[in-house]
Amino acid sequence: MRILAPSLFGALTALGAAQAPPLPEDEATYYCNSAMMWDAPPPRQGDSGAQLTRVVVFGRHGSRAPVFTLPCWPGDETSYTCKTESSFGFVNSRFGGQSPSFKRIRDKRGVNLPSREFRCFWIVEYASDSPYQIPEEPEVMFRSTDVPRVYESAGALAWGMFPELSNDDPFDVMSIIVADKRSDTMIPSATVCPGLDDALDEFYESSEAEERAELRFSECWVSHVCPTVPSSPKTVPPEFDEPLFKIIEREAVYWVNGRYSTTRKLQRLAYGPFIEDLLEDLREPRRRLSVYLGHDLGPPNSVMDTLQLTWMDSGNRCASSWPPFGALLIMEIYTDNQVRFVYNGRVASVEGIGECRGKALCSYEAIVHHLTHIVPSESECRGSRVTHE
Template identity: 55%
Template sequence: MRILVPTFLGALMALGGAQAQLFPEDKAAYTCNSAMNYTCEIESFFGFVNSRSGRRSPSFNRVRGKRGVLAGDSCLAGQLTESGVQMLLNTGMQLRDIYGTALDLAHIPKEPKVMFRSTDVPRVYESAAAFAWGMFPELTNEDPADVMDITVVDERSDSMKPSDTVCPGLEEALDEFYESAEAKERAEWGSSLREIIGKTTGYSPIYRTDDPKQMYNLYTFPTECWVAHACPTVPSSPKAVPPEFDEGLMRSIQREAAYWVNNRYSTSSKLRRLAYGPFIEDLLEDLKEDRRRLSVYMGHDFGPANSVIDPLQLTWMDSGNRCASILPPFGAMLMMEIYTDKKVRFIYNGRVASVENIKECSGK
């Protein structure tokens, strides 16, 4: 069985740092109107808050060779909040109840039967540890560093998200896409939406562009901040998106963000191969390990789950909607159940999904 978990918004988000290139005023608040400020908190959470490990994060095996507790330097790099930790603990416990007996899972995860892998981001490998604590109860009885390993690959070598350093040529292929008629038409189509965003946030000059290369930043950074306000795992105030964005408008913004973050990679066979190929190759290699019973991949909204959801065109069978049509929320989970009779079932966020990109699997 393989579990791919995008962890997103488990940390606090702030406009600043990497976002300063887009928003020239490096401030941790954005003004929605003259009467209300929406502030993104910037407090860091070091390790686990009120955790059973005594406020310590477990150690990790890392390809760079460093071993030890890695405290993030800001909320943008990310630490899980207490409620985020509890959510993943609960998920791990529920999955053990469902799959523990069938997979013959021990009380402590051990290679090669069980493999945990995470990206090199604090909130992500903390998510992996919280999930493991829930799924493997005896981990709570001693220092997890002594009893389990989490593989964390150097960012420049990590295939769990689309990367030009992993698959050279990806950036060039993206540039070709940005010059395509599809990209230009999509950017122009969203101009009225961006006009509303610019007016509401006070950044109208920045949003007056139809340059496809700018769309990723224009949609993703503000969207992360707004969604963080409504996310139950983030201590933000107020607990709402700006009142100017009603449900329909917010849905449109999130749909555009999904397109410019993830769906751009599915606009050509070349982009799919360069963006998703490296992780799919890793996943297929993992499937060759016949002693494996459980693999857990922890990542982000842009990978690794999307590297499977998008190219396979996973579609919820109950609604007929594409799973990749929205960005994964915090704690989203794709499960790939593999059976001894060589059958496979995909479950995304608790709902069975069909593989529409393979004719023989469509609708099944």
């Protein structure tokens, strides 16, 4: 009986686990974000009376699709009804496929978004005397990678927040920072930190790298299965079932992003330049809203991986899954100097900081202190390679 009891307990535990609903990130189609939305952030727990004073948003645009319209496997006749290499406008636009109140204007600041009566969350929080006034820096900051579909998403975001946006007044302009691709820090870049190439060479020679193989079927699977990619027919070979796709996805995430966390050196060189920009942003006391919009894995992963953000309801690392279509990481800063992270509608703890593990809140000072040590020095970033212009 002493032997049977643990076995019976284990069987009951397994039965309960089998009946429990699957976690969102465990579903093969979690990446698709078929609902095209996330749950609203839950209310902050406790009765501290603290108010939300600032929000930093890290968003990822788009769903994966093959760059070239080549067959993914023998007999693949899938056709795409969108231009996979770029994006021209967005869906369901009342302006005929163009972004609302949007115009590309190149100047010293990069790209501007003309947006009429653009107002944000602090109108409610701060009861502005003129709620229709267009917010400007330093109160609000928008930043995007230099990819059309991404900075057009900024216009779509503005329209979603304020349905009355129009093109009536071209002088209503809101700035958005768009860095040149060669100098953008929102995704790991060897042109920003040449030392990253040296560190990656060391990684590729490691035993861990030799034991894993890069698989490239992730884009093929999601482009055939996800409803967020307009393609037909929506069929895949029977061999590509959900368990296999989860393996493919895990390996893809490892090789595209996970490798940067294998050593402290790689983490600093890959994520440090963007973390430095984020810290500079946080030092602006008048800022109320910062929005960072990117593609592929950036910029949410640069923050999630660095802080080891972990969903509190599942215990899974947020960065262990490829950021889904429209991934959204929200950093909430409160008047009591506490910070909360919400990723795709679910609260995440900061496991990278000892005092914050397993908790919904983490002190602002602890987060800034931790992030400061991620920023590489100029000599680290420069590395040993000599570049010639």
